[in-house]
Amino acid sequence: MDTDVISAAIDFGLQKLSFTEIKINQRKVVESFLAGKDVFFCSPTGSGKSLTFEIAPFVFKYLQKNDMCIVLVISPLTSLMRTQTQALNRKGIKAPNKSSLGDVKEGKIDIIFSSPESLIGHERKLLLDLAKKNFIKTVFVDEAHCIKKFGLPDKKKKKLAYRPCYGRLDEIRSLVGGHVPVVALTATATEETKAVIKKQLCMDNCSEIMVNPDKKNVTYWVHNLPSDDICTNFRWLVNLLRGYKQATSRMIIFFRQIKHMADVYEYLETSLKHDAYIDFKEGGPNDNRNRLFDMFHMKTDDDVKDFICTSYMNPNGNIRVVLCSTSFSMGLDVKGVDTVIHYGPANDVDDYVQESGRAGREPSQQCNAILLTYKRCLGSQNIFPSMKEYVKSKTCRRAFILNIFKTIVEHAHIPHFCCDICRLSCKCACSCEDECVCTNTCNQVLPKINTAIMSNEDNDDSDDNDDNDITELDDMFSSDSDSDVLESSTRKPQVIYSSDDEMF
Incomplete structure (x- = not known):
């Protein structure tokens, strides 16, 4: 032609x-x-x-x-x-x-x-x-x-x-x-x-x-949380929302277990009270339309799903945090997300890159993909060995991901913008010609979201994620679905016009 x-x-x-x-x-x-x-x-x-x-x-x-x-x-x-x-x-x-x-x-x-x-x-x-x-x-x-x-x-x-x-x-x-x-x-x-x-x-x-899957404006982090108590592990989010309110950096938090999502949602509501809302009205109504956070999963009402999607397509939308299942990683034109958090690893590196890719849609926006691990979170049989290796890796996380996709890092990244491992070796503030004697070799300030999360961590270096230390989990089924949504998190069932079943 x-x-x-x-x-x-x-x-x-x-x-x-x-x-x-x-x-x-x-x-x-x-x-x-x-x-x-x-x-x-x-x-x-x-x-x-x-x-x-x-x-x-x-x-x-x-x-x-x-x-x-x-x-x-x-x-x-x-x-x-x-x-x-x-x-x-x-x-x-x-x-x-x-x-x-x-x-x-x-x-x-x-x-x-x-x-x-x-x-x-x-x-x-x-x-x-x-x-x-x-x-x-x-x-x-x-x-x-x-x-x-x-x-x-x-x-x-x-x-x-x-x-x-x-x-x-x-x-x-x-x-x-x-x-x-x-x-x-x-x-x-x-x-x-x-x-x-x-x-x-x-x-x-x-x-x-x-196309090379490397998103150069996304920094990869892994934070090992010493506790498996959901309230302890998300205390930082309560403090962040209470302190910054509508100025909170927009983020998406993926959960592998619906129980965890429901527990965090309830914890935020209970802890924040009036602070959970923008312009809280004593006489109401106070609901998803002025709440700083919400959930997105199979049982979420259609109108709430639509509101979340609309809010996240608007860079200045009210909702600052979405607690979600993997369904929120697909196709939606979300804007202004500078942080994607995973509470527990994705099933495989494919899923992790897909979901963390929600951050950094604007190339000029420096963003973070943060994986939070907790005790025994690697015990699920659904997690692929490569994902477990990523969590435990002591070398560059970006290079690890790109190697899975048979791709190399095309351009050298500034170490403190690459990943938490590379940040440790960053010498952007070093001017020594010979042996370095600097007390501080990197002048990049830790992102406030990381500072908030790390305030929850202790300095216990024990291997909390040992695969051999496994207790029975409330295991999600093999595809990370919303199949076991708790009654406490259930809203009215999805009404479908173009599909036989709402699958996620």
């Missing part, structure tokens, strides 16, 4: 989206699927992967001189689909909800968001009808790492797949026709993950566009 024609089609799409330019890698994706090729696109959180499917219907309309051009986006979460649909509708892009299914059948829609369960289930006939009419031009699998994470059984542990339809996406490929290109989008993918995704999507000869 002529490059000038492709450029004109892309310019047409950018104009429709009110954008002025497209990045090189985004353009490569568009050029590949226009050539009928499958694409594997791996690029860090916040790098603009969604533009590739937002622009797709318009480049096809321009090239084919036909308005009946639909792009199918397979997504894991209804909250994500709902947020994306609302954002696109505000731009004048036709993305359906329940009331517009008639338009879908007639091809009068630009983008369809749906889950694997819906497409393989009750939307199967609709998909076939659209394919027969040649309306579907490209299939995008957003958050494609979910294929490996949720779609396949664990034969070693004799566990069934959590979302088996994610392991059946090849059926969707057969439904829409082999001529329709498939684009897999993900922020992280090891060689193993990439191989699984390509195999499950039957992407035998695809274009691979891989």
